[in-house]
Amino acid sequence: MSESTTQQVMDIRAGLSHALGAAENALAAAQSDYETAIERRERVVQAAIARRQNVAEARDQRMREIDEQSRDDLAAFAEAAARAADRAAPGAAGDPWDDWQPSPLDTAPELRVGRLLLPHPEEVPALVPLLDHGHVVVRGDRAVGDEVVAGVLLRALGTAAPGSLSLIGYDPEHLGGGLARFATLAPAGVLRFAGPGELSALLDELVDHVRRINETVLAGEYTSLRELAAATHRRPEPWRVAVLLGVSELNRADQTQLQRLLRTGAAAGVHLLIQGIPVQAGPGIEFITAQPGDNARMSSAGALPVRLDGGPPQAVVAAACRRIAEAVAAGPAPVALDSLLPAEIWQESSAAGLSAPLGDSPQGVPVTVTLSDYPPHALIAGPSGTGKTNLIYAWMGALAARYSPDELAFYLLDFKEGVSFARFAPGRRDPSWLPHVQLVGVNVNTDREFGLALLRFLGEELRRRADAAKRYEVTNLAELRAEDPAGHWPRIVAVVDEFQVLLSGRDSLATEAVDLLEDLARRGRSQGIHLILASQDVSGIEALWGRPALVAQFSLRIALPRARRILAETNTAAESLPRYHALVNADSGATEANKVVRVPAAGDRDRWNALQHRLWRSRPEGQGPPRLFDGDVIPRLSESPDFGRLAPVEGTSAAPMVLLGETIDVASRSARTVLRRAPGRNLAILGTRTEEACAILATAGVSLAAQFPPDGARFSILCLDQDARPAAEALCERLPDCGLFWADNADWLLEDAASEASASWPADRPHFLMIYAADALPGGKAVADQLRTILRQGPERRIHVLGWWRGAGLLRDALGGHASRTDPIGAWVALDVHGSELAAYYPGAGAPVWYPRPWRALHFDRSVHRGTEVIIPYGQL
Numbered sequence: 001m002s003e004s005t006t007q008q009v010m011d012i013r014a015g016l017s018h019a020l021g022a023a024e025n026a027l028a029a030a031q032s033d034y035e036t037a038i039e040r041r042e043r044v045v046q047a048a049i050a051r052r053q054n055v056a057e058a059r060d061q062r063m064r065e066i067d068e069q070s071r072d073d074l075a076a077f078a079e080a081a082a083r084a085a086d087r088a089a090p091g092a093a094g095d096p097w098d099d100w101q102p103s104p105l106d107t108a109p110e111l112r113v114g115r116l117l118l119p120h121p122e123e124v125p126a127l128v129p130l131l132d133h134g135h136v137v138v139r140g141d142r143a144v145g146d147e148v149v150a151g152v153l154l155r156a157l158g159t160a161a162p163g164s165l166s167l168i169g170y171d172p173e174h175l176g177g178g179l180a181r182f183a184t185l186a187p188a189g190v191l192r193f194a195g196p197g198e199l200s201a202l203l204d205e206l207v208d209h210v211r212r213i214n215e216t217v218l219a220g221e222y223t224s225l226r227e228l229a230a231a232t233h234r235r236p237e238p239w240r241v242a243v244l245l246g247v248s249e250l251n252r253a254d255q256t257q258l259q260r261l262l263r264t265g266a267a268a269g270v271h272l273l274i275q276g277i278p279v280q281a282g283p284g285i286e287f288i289t290a291q292p293g294d295n296a297r298m299s300s301a302g303a304l305p306v307r308l309d310g311g312p313p314q315a316v317v318a319a320a321c322r323r324i325a326e327a328v329a330a331g332p333a334p335v336a337l338d339s340l341l342p343a344e345i346w347q348e349s350s351a352a353g354l355s356a357p358l359g360d361s362p363q364g365v366p367v368t369v370t371l372s373d374y375p376p377h378a379l380i381a382g383p384s385g386t387g388k389t390n391l392i393y394a395w396m397g398a399l400a401a402r403y404s405p406d407e408l409a410f411y412l413l414d415f416k417e418g419v420s421f422a423r424f425a426p427g428r429r430d431p432s433w434l435p436h437v438q439l440v441g442v443n444v445n446t447d448r449e450f451g452l453a454l455l456r457f458l459g460e461e462l463r464r465r466a467d468a469a470k471r472y473e474v475t476n477l478a479e480l481r482a483e484d485p486a487g488h489w490p491r492i493v494a495v496v497d498e499f500q501v502l503l504s505g506r507d508s509l510a511t512e513a514v515d516l517l518e519d520l521a522r523r524g525r526s527q528g529i530h531l532i533l534a535s536q537d538v539s540g541i542e543a544l545w546g547r548p549a550l551v552a553q554f555s556l557r558i559a560l561p562r563a564r565r566i567l568a569e570t571n572t573a574a575e576s577l578p579r580y581h582a583l584v585n586a587d588s589g590a591t592e593a594n595k596v597v598r599v600p601a602a603g604d605r606d607r608w609n610a611l612q613h614r615l616w617r618s619r620p621e622g623q624g625p626p627r628l629f630d631g632d633v634i635p636r637l638s639e640s641p642d643f644g645r646l647a648p649v650e651g652t653s654a655a656p657m658v659l660l661g662e663t664i665d666v667a668s669r670s671a672r673t674v675l676r677r678a679p680g681r682n683l684a685i686l687g688t689r690t691e692e693a694c695a696i697l698a699t700a701g702v703s704l705a706a707q708f709p710p711d712g713a714r715f716s717i718l719c720l721d722q723d724a725r726p727a728a729e730a731l732c733e734r735l736p737d738c739g740l741f742w743a744d745n746a747d748w749l750l751e752d753a754a755s756e757a758s759a760s761w762p763a764d765r766p767h768f769l770m771i772y773a774a775d776a777l778p779g780g781k782a783v784a785d786q787l788r789t790i791l792r793q794g795p796e797r798r799i800h801v802l803g804w805w806r807g808a809g810l811l812r813d814a815l816g817g818h819a820s821r822t823d824p825i826g827a828w829v830a831l832d833v834h835g836s837e838l839a840a841y842y843p844g845a846g847a848p849v850w851y852p853r854p855w856r857a858l859h860f861d862r863s864v865h866r867g868t869e870v871i872i873p874y875g876q877l
C-alpha cells in the first residue's frame with residue numbers, strides 16, 4: 001500500500017476513531033442529561049406532591065380557622081347583642097315575668113317581647129321600641145298576639161313614671177275584655193276605654209292632640225317631645241298609648257287619621273299598639289307576627305326567627321296596676337326646689353321689681369311671678385295642707401337666690417301656731433340664717449301686737465323712703481335708686497301668714513292695723529315695699545273684702561287647690577287644680593289671667609338648707625342674723641341688749657331706769673320706767689300671778705342694781721306672801737346692800753322709810769323698797785299710813801316703791817280708798833287684771849284695752865306713754 005493509501009487509511013481511521021470517540025462522548029453526555037432530567041422530573045413530581053399536600057393542609061387549617069373565627073364572631077356578636085339589649089331594655093323593660101316589678105326610668109327604653117333565635121346558645125332578647133320611638137303592630141295568631149300586647153303594655157307602664165303614661169283602649173269585639181287585666185288603672189284615670197262606635201272620635205281626638213302639642217308645646221323649638229325632654233329634663237305631657245284591638249276594616253276617613261297618627265304621633269308622644277287592623281309598613285312601625293313556638297317574626301329582625309315570651313301572669317299585672325294607680329292617685333312626684341334656682345346667685349337688680357319663677361306651667365314653661373309697681377302686693381289662699389307654706393318657701397328661695405340682700409329684704413310673720421318661718425333664723429341645730437331676712441316672728445297668734453309693730457315699722461320705713469323720694473324729686477324706687485346709687489334701698493317683702501288673726505276683733509288694734517295696711521298697700525307700691533298676705537281661711541280673705549280699696553291693691557292673687565274667694569267670682573279654676581299646683585293671677589283674679597303652675601317641693605329641710613347655707617356663706621360682711629321673735633319663748637334678761645348697756649354711774653344725778661320685760665316690737669327692746677326724783681315715780685305690779693310678779697320684780701331689782709356701784713343704792717325687800725319667799729330671797733342675794741323683811745318686822749322698815757320720806761332733804765343715795773304682796777301689809781292703819789306717806793313723798797327724796805298688789809282695787813285701798821288719787825303710782829304693770837279695772841290708773845276717758853293672757857303684762861308709764869304697751873316678763877335672769 002502506498003504510503004499515501006496507508007496515510008489515507010490512517011487518516012480515515014483516525015477520523016473514524018475520532019468520530020467514534022465523539023459519538024461516545026455525545027452518547028455519554030446524552031445519557032447523563034437523560035439521567036439528570038429523569039432525576040429532575042422525579043424531584044418535580046415529589047415537589048408537586050409535597051406542595052399539593054401543603055396546600056391541602058393549609059386549606060384545612062384555614063378552614064378550621066375560619067370556622068373558629070365565625071364561631072367566635074357569632075358568640076361575640078350574640079354577647080354584644082345581648083349586652084346591648086340589656087342596656088336598651090333595663091329593669092322592667094326586660095326582666096322576666098317571675099321577677100318583675102315596675103321600675104320607672106328616666107328615658108323610654110325598648111321593650112322585650114321574646115328572644116331572637118340565633119344559631120348560638122346566647123340568649124338575645126327581641127326588643128321593640130315604643131315610647132318616644134314609634135308604634136307596634138301585632139298580627140298573626142290571635143291568642144299569642146294578645147299576650148304580646150299585654151306584655152308590651154305592662155312593660156311600657158312599668159318603665160314610665162306613674163302618671164306619665166296614659167292608656168286609651170279600643171276593643172269593640174271584647175268591649176275592653178282584651179284589656180280587662182289592666183282595669184284597676186281606670187279609676188285613677190290612667191286607662192280609659194273608647195266605646196265600639198267611638199273609633200273615629202278617638203282618632204280625631206288623638207290627631208287633635210298631636211296638633212296641639214306641635215303648636216303649643218314643641219312650638220317650633222323642638223322636633224319632638226323626646227328632644228324637649230332631653231334638653232329641658234322635663235316632660236310636660238304624658239305619653240298616650242292607644243291600644244286598638246280587633247277591628248277589621250277602617251273607613252277611609254279613619255284610615256287617613258290612622259296614617260296621620262302613624263306618621264306624626266310618636267314625636268308628640270302618641271303611640272299606637274295595634275292588633276287586628278291592617279297597617280302598611282312605614283318608618284317607626286314594628287310588626288310582630290305572632291306564632292306559637294319558634295316561628296314568630298319581627299320586622300326589625302328580618303328573617304331571623306323569634307320565640308315570643310308568654311304574657312305577664314295575672315298576679316303580676318294586678319299588683320303593678322294597683323301600685324301605679326295608687327301612685328297616680330297620690331299625685332305627681334314633687335319637683336325639686338333646684339329647678340327654681342339660677343345658675344349664678346345674686347345677679348339681678350331689684351330696681352324695677354322682683355321677678356322669679358314659681359314653677360312650671362303644664363306645658364313645661366317656667367311661670368314667672370313679679371312684684372313691682374304693678375302688681376305690688378300678693379294675696380295667697382289655700383285650705384290647710386294644700387301647700388301654702390311650701391309655696392311661700394319656694395317663692396322666697398327663688399327670690400333670695402336671684403337678688404342679693406342689698407336688693408331684697410324679708411320681714412316674716414306667722415300667726416299660725418308652729419314655727420314655719422323659724423328655719424330662716426339661726427337655731428340650736430343650725431346656726432345659719434337666710435341673709436335677706438331682717439325679722440322673723442313665729443307663734444305670734446296671741447301676740448297681735450307684734451303684727452302691729454311690724455306694720456308700724458314698715459310705715460316708718462315708708463315715710464323714710466317717701467322723704468328721700470321728695471328730696472331727690474322722684475316718684476318711685478327705680479328713680480330713687482338711679483338718683484341715689486350709693487343709697488341702700490332694697491325692696492322689702494313682708495310676708496304675713498294667716499294675716500286675718502291681725503285683723504280679727506273689733507278693737508283699736510285691728511283698726512290701727514287695717515289703717516296701716518291700707519296706707520302701706522297704697523303707697524308702698526312705688527316705694528318698693530311689698531306685702532304678701534296669706535290665709536287658709538275664707539274668713540281671712542273676707543276680712544279684707546269689706547275694704548275694697550285695700551283689696552284692689554293686692555292685684556297678684558295666688559290660689560292653691562280649692563282656695564275660695566280669692567279670684568274673681570266667676571273664676572272657679574282653683575277648684576280643679578291638682579295637688580302641688582297653684583293658680584297665679586296677676587290681674588286681680590280675672591279668668592283670662594289664670595296661669596297654672598306646678599310648685600316644686602321647698603319644704604324638704606335638707607334641700608332648703610343646702611340653698612340657705614350657700615346664700616349664708618355668701619352674705620355681705622357684717623350682716624347679722626335676723627331678729628327672731630318667738631311668742632312661745634320666754635325671753636331672758638341677760639340677752640336683752642338694753643340690759644347689756646346698763647353700767648354703774650358714779651354721782652347722784654342720773655335717774656335710774658327699771659327694766660320690766662321685753663316689748664313686743666320689731667327691735668328687741670326692754671320696757672322701762674325711769675325713777676326720777678319726782679312725785680309719783682313708784683311702780684305698781686297688779687294681779688295675782690305670783691310667778692310673773694316675782695319675775696318682774698326680779699328684773700326691776702337686778703336692772704336697777706346694774707346702774708349703781710356696790711354701795712350706790714339701798715334695796716329693801718319686804719315679802720308678805722309665803723309663795724313669793726324663795727323669789728324674794730333669791731333676789732336679795734343678787735342685790736348689793738339688800739335688807740330682807742317679813743311680816744313680823746315690816747313695821748320697822750316702813751316706819752324708817754316713812755320718816756326718811758318726810759325728811760326735808762333727799763337722801764344721798766336712792767332707796768328702793770320692793771314689796772311682795774303689798775296688800776297683805778300687817779299692822780293696821782298706822783302702817784298703812786306710813787306706806788301712803790312713802791308712796792306720796794318718797795320719790796322726791798329718792799325713796800321709790802316697787803310694789804306688787806294682788807289686785808287693782810287692793811292698790812286703791814292702799815292709796816286711801818275709792819275716792820283717793822292715784823297719782824302716786826306713776827307707772828304700773830298689769831297681769832291678770834282686766835282693762836276696765838285699770839281705768840283709775842289710766843288718764844283720759846275710758847280704760848285701756850287689756851284681756852289678760854299668760855306670761856304677758858300691760859305696762860303704762862304716765863310720764864312718757866300715750867297708750868299702754870304689752871310686755872313679756874323676762875324669765876331667767
Ligand SMILES: Nc1ncnc2c1ncn2[C@@H]1O[C@H](COP(=O)(O)OP(=O)(O)OP(=O)(O)O)[C@@H](O)[C@H]1O
Pocket residue numbers: 334335382383384385386387388389390391536580581598599600601602603604
Ligand atoms: N309642691 C309640693 N311638692 C311636694 N310636696 C308639697 C308641695 N307642697 C306642699 N307639699 C307638702 O304637703 C304638705 C302640706 O304643705 P304645707 O305645709 O305647705 O301646706 P299649708 O297649706 O301651708 O298647710 P298648713 O296651712 O296647714 O300649714 C307638706 O308636707 C309639704 O311638704
